[in-house]
Amino acid sequence: MLSFIVNKQRVNLDVDPSTPLLWVLRENLGLTGTKYGCGMAQCGACTVHLNGEAVRSCVAPVSRAAGKEVTTIEGLSPDLSHPLQRAWIAEDVPQCGYCQSGQLMSAAVLLREKPQPTDEDIDEAMTGNICRCGTYPRIRKAIHRAAGMMTKGEAR
Amino acid sequence: MSAPQIERREFLKFSLAAGGGLLIGFSLPGADMFATAQAQSTTVFMPNAFLRIGTDDRVTVIVNHSEMGQGVYTALPMLLAEELDADWNKIGFESAPVDPKYNHPVFGMQITGGSSSVWSAFEQYRKAGAAARGMLIAAAAQQWNVNPATLRTDSGAVFDGTNRKLTYGQLAEAAAKLTPPAEVTLKDPKTFKLIGKPVKRLDTSEKINGKAVFGLDVKMPGMLTAVVARPPIFGATMKSFDDSRARTMPGVRKIAAVPSGVAVIADSFWQAKMAREALHVDWDDSAMRTFSTNQMMQQFREQAKSPGTNVRREGDPDAAFAQAAKKIEAVYEVPYLPHAMMEPLNCAVDLRADTCEIWTGTQFQTVDRANAAKIAGLPPERVQIHTTYLGGGFGRRANPQSDFVVEAVHVAKVAGAPVKVVWTREDDMQGGWYRPAFLHAIAGSIDSNGNPVSWRSRLVGQSIFAGTMFEAMMKGKEYDPASVEGVDDLPYAIPNLAVESHKADVKVPVQWWRSVGHSHTGFATECFIDELAVLAQKDPYQFRRALLPKHPRHLAVLDLAAQKAGWGKPLPKGRARGIAVHFAFESYNAQVAEVSVDDGKIRVHRIVSAVDCGRYVNPGIIAAQLEGGAIFGASAALFQEFTFENGRLQQTNFHTFPMMRMNECPEIETHIVENNEKSGGIGEPGVPCTAPAIANAVFAATGKRIRKLPIRMTEAV
Numbered sequence: 001m002l003s004f005i006v007n008k009q010r011v012n013l014d015v016d017p018s019t020p021l022l023w024v025l026r027e028n029l030g031l032t033g034t035k036y037g038c039g040m041a042q043c044g045a046c047t048v049h050l051n052g053e054a055v056r057s058c059v060a061p062v063s064r065a066a067g068k069e070v071t072t073i074e075g076l077s078p079d080l081s082h083p084l085q086r087a088w089i090a091e092d093v094p095q096c097g098y099c100q101s102g103q104l105m106s107a108a109v110l111l112r113e114k115p116q117p118t119d120e121d122i123d124e125a126m127t128g129n130i131c132r133c134g135t136y137p138r139i140r141k142a143i144h145r146a147a148g149m150m151t152k153g154e155a156r
Numbered sequence: 157m158s159a160p161q162i163e164r165r166e167f168l169k170f171s172l173a174a175g176g177g178l179l180i181g182f183s184l185p186g187a188d189m190f191a192t193a194q195a196q197s198t199t200v201f202m203p204n205a206f207l208r209i210g211t212d213d214r215v216t217v218i219v220n221h222s223e224m225g226q227g228v229y230t231a232l233p234m235l236l237a238e239e240l241d242a243d244w245n246k247i248g249f250e251s252a253p254v255d256p257k258y259n260h261p262v263f264g265m266q267i268t269g270g271s272s273s274v275w276s277a278f279e280q281y282r283k284a285g286a287a288a289r290g291m292l293i294a295a296a297a298q299q300w301n302v303n304p305a306t307l308r309t310d311s312g313a314v315f316d317g318t319n320r321k322l323t324y325g326q327l328a329e330a331a332a333k334l335t336p337p338a339e340v341t342l343k344d345p346k347t348f349k350l351i352g353k354p355v356k357r358l359d360t361s362e363k364i365n366g367k368a369v370f371g372l373d374v375k376m377p378g379m380l381t382a383v384v385a386r387p388p389i390f391g392a393t394m395k396s397f398d399d400s401r402a403r404t405m406p407g408v409r410k411i412a413a414v415p416s417g418v419a420v421i422a423d424s425f426w427q428a429k430m431a432r433e434a435l436h437v438d439w440d441d442s443a444m445r446t447f448s449t450n451q452m453m454q455q456f457r458e459q460a461k462s463p464g465t466n467v468r469r470e471g472d473p474d475a476a477f478a479q480a481a482k483k484i485e486a487v488y489e490v491p492y493l494p495h496a497m498m499e500p501l502n503c504a505v506d507l508r509a510d511t512c513e514i515w516t517g518t519q520f521q522t523v524d525r526a527n528a529a530k531i532a533g534l535p536p537e538r539v540q541i542h543t544t545y546l547g548g549g550f551g552r553r554a555n556p557q558s559d560f561v562v563e564a565v566h567v568a569k570v571a572g573a574p575v576k577v578v579w580t581r582e583d584d585m586q587g588g589w590y591r592p593a594f595l596h597a598i599a600g601s602i603d604s605n606g607n608p609v610s611w612r613s614r615l616v617g618q619s620i621f622a623g624t625m626f627e628a629m630m631k632g633k634e635y636d637p638a639s640v641e642g643v644d645d646l647p648y649a650i651p652n653l654a655v656e657s658h659k660a661d662v663k664v665p666v667q668w669w670r671s672v673g674h675s676h677t678g679f680a681t682e683c684f685i686d687e688l689a690v691l692a693q694k695d696p697y698q699f700r701r702a703l704l705p706k707h708p709r710h711l712a713v714l715d716l717a718a719q720k721a722g723w724g725k726p727l728p729k730g731r732a733r734g735i736a737v738h739f740a741f742e743s744y745n746a747q748v749a750e751v752s753v754d755d756g757k758i759r760v761h762r763i764v765s766a767v768d769c770g771r772y773v774n775p776g777i778i779a780a781q782l783e784g785g786a787i788f789g790a791s792a793a794l795f796q797e798f799t800f801e802n803g804r805l806q807q808t809n810f811h812t813f814p815m816m817r818m819n820e821c822p823e824i825e826t827h828i829v830e831n832n833e834k835s836g837g838i839g840e841p842g843v844p845c846t847a848p849a850i851a852n853a854v855f856a857a858t859g860k861r862i863r864k865l866p867i868r869m870t871e872a873v
Contacts, residue, residue, distance in 0.1 A: 016406065016426075019426050023424065026373075026425075027381075027425060028424075030375070031366070032369070032373035033366015035498070035499070035547070037499075037810075039581055040581075040810075040811065043810050072366065073366035076365070080364065085364050088364045089356065089361070093364075094225075094357070094359070094363040094364065095226070096224050096497075096498065096548045096549075097359065097364075097370075097545065098370060098499045098548060100363050104364060122818065123818055123819035126819075127818045128817075129817075130815045132496060132497060132550075132815060133225045133498075133788075134783055134785070134786070134787030134788055134816070135784065137783055137821065137823070
């Protein structure tokens with residue numbers, strides 16, 4: 001039996017510990033906001049937080065989560081109030097939307113580590129996340145906008 | 157993994173812990189905006205197929221095009237809401253079921269493609285909204301016992317001269333009893349409140365909180381998951397398979413042959429994938445076992461040496477070429493390319509004795525339903541397709557054979573339970589239906605004043621339409637219009653001009669890929685016109701201008717892009733600009749790219765893209781499509797190719813098939829030409845100019861010509 005926290009809820013699961021965390025989140029826990037894109041940590045669509053760090057859940061065996069805290073896109077905020085979500089709306093970022101959960105989860109770690117990221121910081125933090133629709137220019141603007149909101153104390 | 161019953165118990169426990177409801181069932185696009193059940197319970201007024209109004213004032217617009225990122229779930233509701241005078245904050249949307257009512261008014265089937273959603277819906281959705289508005293006014297007039305002509309509408313309500321007000325929700329029941337008007341009057345465009353405004357997309361919220369349901373997210377009670385072992389070489393068939401180990405693996409329910417390979421059906425995706433790895437399949441040889449793209453391109457080069465089928469001919473280009481003062485010949489090549497949507501293909505099917513329900517992200521509902529019905533052995537009316545969000549489409553999800561849908565119905569027939577077929581990234585990339593590789597051999601010449609006198613393009617490549625149900629679109633022609641589009645209408649004033657087409661007899665499955673033929677004709681023609689400009693020792697922008705006297709809309713976008721990019725103004729050392737202009741899908745696009753080349757590595761710093769797509773609905777979405785189109789085009793220009801050796805595709809995933817990433821992405825500026833021309837497309841027109849603009853900029857920076865994509869400085873001439 002594996003036990004860990006997902007979005008502040010404890011879960012106990014009897015699963016093969018080598019199963020990637022991605023598929024446990026999606027299939028056993030029904031948290032389908034985290035996406036499958038490549039299965040080899042190339043595209044970032046499956047990015048979640050494991051004890052606050054951005055990890056590629058498609059290559060992380062669920063055993064790695066044991067005793068730890070996982071946050072998925074569903075846990076980023078209960079009500080779209082995270083500054084990144086507000087900035088994503090303001091900049092009309094998503095097109096097809098498929099990669100956006102991963103983009104947001106990567107950006108959330110960036111903003112926590114560097115509340116005023118430079119373009120170079122954004123390049124570094126976001127280059128692991130592919131967007132086929134080409135929303136990069138808007139993601140960049142939205143990250144800067146979210147950083148601005150946090151400075152002005154608009155963060156929740 | 158655990159036995160299914162324990163899984164289900166865990167599943168239930170978690171779902172209760174999470175507040176319930178989360179995991180049970182799922183909802184289709186838009187349902188997150190307001191609970192579907194509630195909306196339906198209050199719906200009383202459904203004047204036509206395109207909208208419903210509830211007593212709660214909610215207006216639900218039913219959208220007959222698939223949302224794959226291009227914004228139709230916002231643009232089409234805007235059209236309807238405009239004429240309805242709806243309150244935009246009360247607008248929701250839903251994907252249409254498959255029904256002839258939702259057919260594309262021009263193409264005659266339910267389809268999302270050809271950059272046609274907005275222009276084809278422009279009147280259809282406005283009329284639907286206007287008809288509803290007329291009925292709501294009539295209902296208010298009855299209630300107040302006044303002449304309907306004295307009433308006005310605004311923000312979801314009807315008002316009389318004294319500002320008495322009845323909301324659409326309050327009028328819904330009465331309006332439902334009225335007969336829809338036979339004719340409606342549409343608004344004067346000058347009075348538009350929504351159309352033409354950068355209204356925020358309606359689908360953003362559910363795409364940033366994990367709630368948007370894509371095909372891959374579909375879950376049904378008792379649903380199994382399947383992966384299919386498909387042949388490693390196109391055309392190979394399954395001879396035999398050994399599943400002695402695979403079938404004993406945890407969670408595996410069934411392993412069975414299907415026409416496309418061997419289906420491995422399990423309780424979960426990971427179990428199915430693990431079991432597939434333990435499966436041993438013997439494949440029959442295929443005629444393609446020796447196929448290589450290097451050899452194929454060599455053959456294309458040979459073919460291009462002889463005349464092809466005549467597509468267009470004016471004057472005598474061969475004689476003019478022979479006599480010309482200066483001449484140049486160039487061969488341009490582009491590779492096979494996959495669509496590589498971020499969401500790999502998938503399709504969920506619940507097949508019963510007399511019904512078949514399909515959940516998938518498709519661009520091709522009518523065709524998919526007909527193809528699925530044949531496999532299911534049911535009349536098409538017994539097959540329903542629920543269109544989910546599409547995690548990208550780019551043409552791949554409009555497959556003439558409905559490959560991913562048909563296969564899933566076959567799997568459902570052996571599964572004996574609802575089943576979702578999931579393609580891994582490798583399955584998706586290796587599954588075929590690529591943009592065809594193409595070769596353009598172009599010969600051109602100029603006179604002593606530097607004016608072009610001849611141009612002859614010979615194209616070699618596979619036909620997309622040949623052998624499909626769309627062969628009729630070739631209209632008996634000896635060439636495929638989708639192969640030559642964008643060169644058959646070359647706009648430049650050149651007195652002697654020929655376009656010839658050669659068929660390539662290759663069996664790689666090919667398909668429309670964002671911008672179709674324009675994806676290579678734009679590259680070849682806009683690079684070659686640049687070569688002619690240099691031959692004439694003229695500025696590439698001015699050279700184009702002089703050759704477009706009869707094409708004011710080409711000129712307008714060319715001028716706008718050049719002006720906004722600062723064409724001719726000094727740049728930092730090492731940087732240079734390239735320009736391109738192209739007409740596709742009834743819209744005009746010009747781009748200027750700014751690049752530098754350092755140690756053979758190309759950096760694109762900035763792209764300025766100008767479009768004339770006629771009357772537009774949402775400039776915010778247009779900007780997004782131009783940004784995305786340029787990035788899509790730049791990925792192809794700089795990084796992407798599919799190659800075959802010994803019949804096997806050499807690229808499998810994003811490590812061998814790279815995409816442009818954040819750190820490589822240029823600044824992109826977009827501009828729209830304002831006019832009142834008929835609406836054109838926007839999803840595809842922003843792609844074709846990017847590769848030639850970059851390639852021409854590389855020439856300006858280095859003096860090296862790029863004639864092959866993806867660009868490699870080692871192959872520049």
